[in-house]
Amino acid sequence: MSDPHRHLTVKGPARHGIEIKKSRFVCSLARVADEEEAQAFIAAVRKEFWDARHNCTAFVVGDEQRRERSSDDGEPAGTAGVPMLEVLRRRGLTDTAAVVSRWFGGVLLGAGGLVRAYGSAVSETLDLAGVVELRPVALLAVTADHVRAGRLENDLRAAGHAVRDVSYGAAGVRIEVGVPESGTAAFHAWLAEATGGTASAVETGRTRIEADAD
Known part of the structure; x- marks a missing residue:
């Protein structure tokens, strides 16, 4: 069923x-x-x-x-x-x-x-x-300075986080990440440790992302 x-x-x-x-x-x-x-x-x-x-x-x-x-x-x-x-x-x-x-x-x-x-x-x-599962995720905007942004993006992808968008501005770099709704607290803890507290994340909304149906 x-x-x-x-x-x-x-x-x-x-x-x-x-x-x-x-x-x-x-x-x-x-x-x-x-x-x-x-x-x-x-x-x-x-x-x-x-x-x-x-x-x-x-x-x-x-x-x-x-x-x-x-x-x-x-x-x-x-x-x-x-x-x-x-x-x-x-x-x-x-x-x-x-x-x-x-x-x-x-x-x-x-x-x-x-x-x-x-x-x-x-x-x-x-x-x-074929069939896919659309899983609910929280959208988090991670901000970092230009010096750290490239490495942070690589670290996010290496850790298995869904990077959805990267935008560059005068004030810094904004990386949009999709995080499972139950995992936002763990993500904030990971981000603080990975960046030594130099990057922050703000929740901007909710969406669903594709995942292979088991």
């Missing part, structure tokens, strides 16, 4: 097709930030594949309060959108939208065949796309 506290999403956009009894099923996947982005992605695929008999959809967005939607787009109720959504649920994904476009090949698949076809199209495309 997937962990509802983990924020898993598709690594990037992907597209993959399968053929079953002369019907062609093409799944398009994308990472989306919210429902508006999901609907815009769905609209774009429907426009691209206007000649498909069906463009069935499913998406999950949000964190703790996840929002789910699916559409059979003319297929028998429960045979397309729901099995697509179930694949996203089983994988524990959020912020992910899927569209499966079908070109009918003249052979009826039956309810069970449709469920398997739509579910398989999404599942196979997810396998190709």
Whole structure:
């Protein structure tokens, strides 16, 4: 069973097709930030594949309060959108939208065949796309003088800290670092020891960073 506290999403956009009894099923996947982005992605695929008999959809967005939607787009109720959504649920994904476009090949698949076809199209495309975990981090702005900045940046990277940005100004150098939310106190202690107290860090916000899903 997937962990509802983990924020898993598709690594990037992907597209993959399968053929079953002369019907062609093409799944398009994308990472989306919210429902508006999901609907815009769905609209774009429907426009691209206007000649498909069906463009069935499913998406999950949000964190703790996840929002789910699916559409059979003319297929028998429960045979397309729901099995697509179930694949996203089983994988524990959020912020992910899927569209499966079908070109009918003249052979009826039956309810069970449709469920398997739509579910398989999404599942196979997810396998190709890959999944990442978006882990919450605190953003810390580390400031140092120009003399120490280069070595400090190297030390930060060597210690495994996520350096996100480095900017140079007249007053000094600002290095933005992403630190796991539970590790900010330890980071401040590390920074003080590594720099002999000559550098400081101020929290500037929160974000999520990609990490390979275990």
